[in-house]
Amino acid sequence: MVPISDDDFRPYTVETPPSSAPGSDVPTFDIPLNEPILERIDELTMSSWIRAFARDPVNAWEERIKPRSNAAASERIIAASLGQFKPASILLHGPHAWCGFVPRDCGRGQASLYYIGERHETNVFVDTFKELNFKNSDELAGLLHFLSGFHESSRLMSGAFYSAITEAEIITQEVVDEEFYGCNLKRDWNPCVAIYVSAGGDPLLVNRSGKVAWWEYGGPDIILDFCSSIEELAKRLAFYWQEAAVKYSAHQDTPSFDPYTSEESWPYQRS
Numbered sequence: 423m424v425p426i427s428d429d430d431f432r433p434y435t436v437e438t439p440p441s442s443a444p445g446s447d448v449p450t451f452d453i454p455l456n457e458p459i460l461e462r463i464d465e466l467t468m469s470s471w472i473r474a475f476a477r478d479p480v481n482a483w484e485e486r487i488k489p490r491s492n493a494a495a496s497e498r499i500i501a502a503s504l505g506q507f508k509p510a511s512i513l514l515h516g517p518h519a520w521c522g523f524v525p526r527d528c529g530r531g532q533a534s535l536y537y538i539g540e541r542h543e544t545n546v547f548v549d550t551f552k553e554l555n556f557k558n559s560d561e562l563a564g565l566l567h568f569l570s571g572f573h574e575s576s577r578l579m580s581g582a583f584y585s586a587i588t589e590a591e592i593i594t595q596e597v598v599d600e601e602f603y604g605c606n607l608k609r610d611w612n613p614c615v616a617i618y619v620s621a622g623g624d625p626l627l628v629n630r631s632g633k634v635a636w637w638e639y640g641g642p643d644i645i646l647d648f649c650s651s652i653e654e655l656a657k658r659l660a661f662y663w664q665e666a667a668v669k670y671s672a673h674q675d676t677p678s679f680d681p682y683t684s685e686e687s688w689p690y691q692r693s
Contacts, residue, residue, distance in 0.1 A: 450513045450522065450534070450576060453479045463512065471540040472512055472519035479509040483521065486541060489568070494561040496656035497568050503660035506667055510534045513576055520571055520578075525667040535670050536663075537578075539571015539585065550587045554613060557632045562652050566617055574621060574678055581621035581678050591616040593627065593637075611635070611645055620680035628652070636681040646681050 449466065451459055455476050463476050475482040489501040504523075511522035511534045522534025545567040551559035566583060574581030584591055594613045598605055607614070616625035616637070625637045627645070634649035649655040659679070666676040677683040 450511045451476075452511050453509050455512075463514070466514050467519050468517060469519040469540065472514070472521070475509070475519075475521055476512055479521075483509040483523070486521065486538065490564065493568075494558075494564055494653070496561055496565045496653045499653070499656040499660050500565065500568060503663050504538075506664065507535070513537055513578075515578060518571075520573065522576070525671045527671050532670070534576065535666065535676065537571070537573040537576065538569070541567060541570050546586045550592075551615070554592070554615070554630065556615075556628070556630050558652060562617075562628060562632070565652060565656065579621075580619050580623055583618045584616070587615060587617075591625075593625075608645055618679075621678035622680050622682075624681050638681055 487504040489498045507523040510524040513520045520537040520539050522537045547563035547566045569583040570585045572583040614627045614629040618626035634655045636646040638644045669676045
């Protein structure tokens with residue numbers, strides 16, 4: 423990984439006001455920050471993680487994307503992919519905070535491409551996957567823990583990996599029966615877990631064997647087989663982010679990660 427240097431940034435002045443995400447009241451602050459803005463961030467959030475990020479974004483970013491010493495290949499693939507980006511902004515919403523990032527070759531002034539949250543010490547995913555008897559539960563939990571708080575938009579809605587797995591994200595036939603009468607999950611997808619939801623509302627599912635598929639929203643009996651393993655998912659995410667970084671640097675549209683843009687690169691079977 424090429425170290426990020428001060429040359430990657432241009433000075434931030436107090437005359438430049440904090441930007442605001444279009445259509446929302448979520449405050450964002452461009453990096454690097456001066457003392458008045460740092461004081462303002464201290465007033466707005468109790469997050470020690472984002473406070474440290476505001477004062478030393480380069481080292482904080484390197485620490486945030488560093489894989490664990492015992493990380494599986496999937497986590498290391500994602501960590502290496504995020505190395506092509508640099509921190510660009512800080513986004514605050516209530517008690518929560520995110521770091522926005524852009525491709526390394528972007529100058530200051532472009533809005534952040536993606537956002538990522540704090541990676542907490544406790545992995546909240548492990549117990550859930552073990553209770554559901556998921557294969558490679560440690561690898562899947564480790565990857566989701568690493569991607570905790572990932573969002574494609576400053577609106578902080580869809581286009582995100584879940585920061586925790588609750589009953590709302592555990593998909594069973596009973597859940598489908600309640601919401602979509604007459605539709606059936608294939609046997610090997612009952613149960614499964616939604617780990618990501620696209621900007622269009624399409625969940626990305628993982629089943630007990632470690633297979634990954636899109637659930638095409640509006641057709642819960644249509645499972646779009648996507649990856650055969652968690653490591654393959656990491657590779658495809660890394661490829662997608664690389665393509666998005668190239669387009670973003672060229673000021674081209676970067677579509678969301680969803681079943682439709684995915685199919686352009688990886689055709690899959692509709693069940």
